[in-house]
Amino acid sequence: MKIGFYERVIIAESDRFPEYVGRTGVVLGISEDDTQVHSYSVFFTGEDEGVSFLPTEVKGTGEFVDRSQFYDDADRIKVRVEGEDGSISE
Secondary structure, eight states, X not given: OOOOTTEEEEEOOOSSOGGGTTOEEEXXXXXXXXXXXXXXXXXOTXXXXXXXXXXXXXXXXXXXXXXXGTOOTTSXXXXXXXXXXXXXXX
């Protein structure tokens, strides 16, 4: 089953990042195309950046955290798109 945004995951295995095995983090990014998920970007409490794991390396818990734990939705901007260009509008 596909893991969703803001889902808590456990790192089940990782040859590239063995220090994360057994740790719990939250999915903040998903790299995918029309047919498959390629990787999950997982954020760990106390760290400044997420770590990218293969789908076989993470196990979803079915528990989700609120988006507001990571993003301030009150701090929004409007973007005007013209052709292929975008600019901030007021």
